[in-house]
Amino acid sequence: MSSQNKTGKVYLIGAGPGDPGLVTVRARELIEAADVIVYDYLANPQLLKWARADSEQIYVGKRSGMHSIPQDEIEEILVEHAHKGRQVVRLKGGDPFVFGRGGEEISELQLDKIPFEIVPGVTAALAAAAYAGIPLSHRDFSSSITFLTGHEDPEKQTISIDFKLHAQSKGTLCLYMGLGQLPRILGELKAGGMRGDMPVGAIQWATLNRQRSVYGTVDSIIEDIAAAGISTPAMIIIGEVVAQRTKTEWFEGRPLMGKRIVVTRAREQAGQLTALLESNGAEVIELPFIEVQPDFNQQQLAEILAGIAIYEWIIFTSANGVKSFFDLFYKAFDDIRCLGPMRIAAVGTATAREIKKHNLKVDLIPAKANGDALATAFIENEGVESVQILVITGNQNREALVQRLESEGGAIVDTLPLYKTTKTDLSDHPAAARFREEGADAVLFTSSSTVKSFVDQAEALTLQPDATQPAFGSIGPLTTKTLQELNLPVGFESKQASLDHFVTATTAHLKG
Numbered sequence: 001m002s003s004q005n006k007t008g009k010v011y012l013i014g015a016g017p018g019d020p021g022l023v024t025v026r027a028r029e030l031i032e033a034a035d036v037i038v039y040d041y042l043a044n045p046q047l048l049k050w051a052r053a054d055s056e057q058i059y060v061g062k063r064s065g066m067h068s069i070p071q072d073e074i075e076e077i078l079v080e081h082a083h084k085g086r087q088v089v090r091l092k093g094g095d096p097f098v099f100g101r102g103g104e105e106i107s108e109l110q111l112d113k114i115p116f117e118i119v120p121g122v123t124a125a126l127a128a129a130a131y132a133g134i135p136l137s138h139r140d141f142s143s144s145i146t147f148l149t150g151h152e153d154p155e156k157q158t159i160s161i162d163f164k165l166h167a168q169s170k171g172t173l174c175l176y177m178g179l180g181q182l183p184r185i186l187g188e189l190k191a192g193g194m195r196g197d198m199p200v201g202a203i204q205w206a207t208l209n210r211q212r213s214v215y216g217t218v219d220s221i222i223e224d225i226a227a228a229g230i231s232t233p234a235m236i237i238i239g240e241v242v243a244q245r246t247k248t249e250w251f252e253g254r255p256l257m258g259k260r261i262v263v264t265r266a267r268e269q270a271g272q273l274t275a276l277l278e279s280n281g282a283e284v285i286e287l288p289f290i291e292v293q294p295d296f297n298q299q300q301l302a303e304i305l306a307g308i309a310i311y312e313w314i315i316f317t318s319a320n321g322v323k324s325f326f327d328l329f330y331k332a333f334d335d336i337r338c339l340g341p342m343r344i345a346a347v348g349t350a351t352a353r354e355i356k357k358h359n360l361k362v363d364l365i366p367a368k369a370n371g372d373a374l375a376t377a378f379i380e381n382e383g384v385e386s387v388q389i390l391v392i393t394g395n396q397n398r399e400a401l402v403q404r405l406e407s408e409g410g411a412i413v414d415t416l417p418l419y420k421t422t423k424t425d426l427s428d429h430p431a432a433a434r435f436r437e438e439g440a441d442a443v444l445f446t447s448s449s450t451v452k453s454f455v456d457q458a459e460a461l462t463l464q465p466d467a468t469q470p471a472f473g474s475i476g477p478l479t480t481k482t483l484q485e486l487n488l489p490v491g492f493e494s495k496q497a498s499l500d501h502f503v504t505a506t507t508a509h510l511k512g
């Protein structure tokens with residue numbers, strides 16, 4: 001927490017090459033605690049998902065068609081927030097001290113006597129080499145590794161590096177920001193004695209699922225890069241070791257690499273399918289059709305929490321309900337025993353899983369995951385005559401459950417709605433904009449309701465003429481039927497209705 005009388009501090013942090021899994025534990029801890037996060041173009045914005053909801057996030061990188069914020073302004077931003085007593089995280093792609101102007105930022109902080117900490121990051125050369133399978137050093141081929149920049153300062157026309165000298169090193173050369181000056185640099189390397197058939201690799205967007213690479217020689221690589229359409233940011237690796245790269249492409253060879261896939265589940269449920277697809281190499285666009293927002297009556301909540309001990313049963317009708325309830329419960333109480341000795345019911349296994357995260361046992365889950373089955377299970381097996389029950393819900397109709405418990409079972413039911421589910425307006429959503437522009441290789445439907453929402457939002461999802469036309473994938477026969485009823489062509493269907501099988505079917509279809 002920030003306060004006026006505390007000294008602020010600036011944390012200069014390496015955000016790594018792109019994959020959020022490649023930042024340090026320290027980086028993550030500091031992102032989680034930050035008051036202010038200042039990040040630039042190459043720091044993956046996904047890292048911000050760890051930030052506090054109330055943190056201030058300032059983008060200082062390039063914007064399309066505009067220059068980045070000048071360095072002195074960035075330094076001013078850091079100093080200003082630190083003076084206000086804030087914990088300021090400055091996120092820079094790769095490592096902050098490798099061609100990242102980290103030194104300049106720290107000098108400024110020292111001038112202003114602002115405390116700082118520096119957290120190293122995985123620099124692009126190491127990341128690109130690992131993800132392309134190139135050993136940067138090799139006992140038989142290379143005993144030195146040099147990091148070079150092709151570009152020192154946009155205002156300076158010349159580079160002070162003598163590339164002719166580096167041609168003599170017989171080691172591995174890693175060239176950052178090299179694409180613009182590549183013809184000149186390669187010319188100088190050759191003038192310095194480097195062979196025209198020396199192996200060269202260019203790796204773009206290393207460690208992300210959009211990574212692409214191309215290989216050639218000093219003589220061919222300019223054409224190879226142009227033919228492959230590789231552009232910035234790219235790491236260029238020059239040396240015998242490039243030919244020693246692994247035969248198996250462990251990263252780019254994953255089955256869904258280069259495929260763009262749309263996941264249509266609600267934001268809160270997309271995670272598992274998205275993670276599966278991404279680990280197979282796909283780029284995922286999540287189109288969140290549904291949004292869940294807190295929505296409750298403060299006074300009703302306070303009254304129910306104050307009298308929580310009177311209930312014999314608490315029923316959760318959704319995983320969202322569980323999350324919302326425990327967030328609010330822990331704000332009110334700091335001891336789980338305040339929940340009392342009540343018994344707990346969940347509408348289905350996903351809801352039960354969320355409850356078990358709190359080390360609480362679930363006493364009742366109906367065989368079928370719906371409110372009606374839950375009511376039947378209660379009335380037939382439990383006997384709820386005059387029993388006080390608390391039902392935690394959202395804004396969707398749960399009246400049937402409550403009504404059956406009351407009228408058929410004779411229970412005394414209190415309903416506590418905590419959130420509401422609303423349809424997202426996709427016309428303004430960045431993921432939808434991307435889908436309209438680029439299209440996708442496949443759209444995956446995991447239920448009939450996702451098909452219906454897709455059709456409902458047809459206008460916001462109309463593809464531009466040169467966008468890739470997706471194949472429509474269905475998780476099973478019911479979803480397929482809905483696709484057919486709505487006149488959408490069924491590209492492929494999963495053999496079994498599980499996420500694993502669905503990903504297998506998707507891979508088979510896109511590779512076939």
Ligand code: SAH
Binds near residue numbers: 177178
């Ligand atoms: N501080 C950063 C480098 C910043 S200079 C680091 O340590 O990695 C920016 C250059 O880094 C880019 O022009 C490109 O050459 C390289 N780079 C950064 N991220 C990259 C990535 N994911 N893949 C390939 N090259 C990358």
